[in-house]
Amino acid sequence: MTHRGDRSRNTKTKIHPDIVLRLVENPLRRRILQKLALEARYTLDLSKELGVSQQAICKHLRLLEEAGLVSSRIQKSSCGPPRLYYAPTRHYSISIAFGPSMFEASVEEYRNNEVRAVMKDFEKMLSEIPSLSEKMEALERIVEETEKELDMLRARLRELYLRKGLAERWARSLGKV
């Protein structure tokens, strides 16, 4: 018997922003997440590449999995026994600004339709390019262009955070007059 709860399996529970930040704060966990973003990986493989004991990798993967940021599945291997592969499950964007006269912190999970729209768009673009070499060129161009725009956006973000903070601080001090 299935009960109604099963229908909402895709509705993920929200992870508390403090927990997301705590998990991402650790430098080794960030390196693991960086590797997993490129492809699913298994413990021994990560341990060799990052030069860290399997035990440490295991511990961090378990913490990430318990929180719901990564998931694991057994996959057959062409040579050797089946292995447990880990992959990230959720998209997050974190933005924090602080200093004299400003403080902002946002931990945003991507909405499913947001991810789908970008992926669909991306795959459509790629499928329309006939040759492999042209695909590779297009991908390089995208990385270059997005990097440039990201730099610009982050600079504008810095400015806005400061402007907003100054306005709040002045409003507070003038309100006391």
Place this chain on the structure above:
Amino acid sequence: MTHRGDRSRNTKTKIHPDIVLRLVENPLRRRILQKLALEARYTLDLSKELGVSQQAICKHLRLLEEAGLVSSRIQKSSCGPPRLYYAPTRHYSISIAFGPSMFEASVEEYRNNEVRAVMKDFEKMLSEIPSLSEKMEALERIVEETEKELDMLRARLRELYLRKGLAERWARSLGKV
């Protein structure tokens, strides 16, 4: 005797991004930084407002001060003994994105001229408004407008992080073909 090093007192040493992230990850330290962004504060005052022991506040302020993110100075009080006031010293903007097919992390300290330009612009704007009530209205408007633009920018940032990540992942997997 002063030696040449004294001249560069304003050239701050860079704090390692991992340390900045570790300090900001703690929820209580974030709440402290948020309070300090509005005005300089002393321990007892913060302890009462945040409902946390003075000892805990002290510990976190010391960690922040040792790292160079806040500084303290003694200030006379109109009633009671002089007090040690804490205030942030550096402006930072942190941006992290991670998930299936993306990983980005940037910890950027504001450049001094970047801060000065925004502050100068802001203070000029404010000084040109004659009345207090109009100043307050202008400040409210700035907060509203910057919030709207920040939401838009963060949405675009999320999209770009994902696009860039997808391009890197595809480039990697096509490169293996």
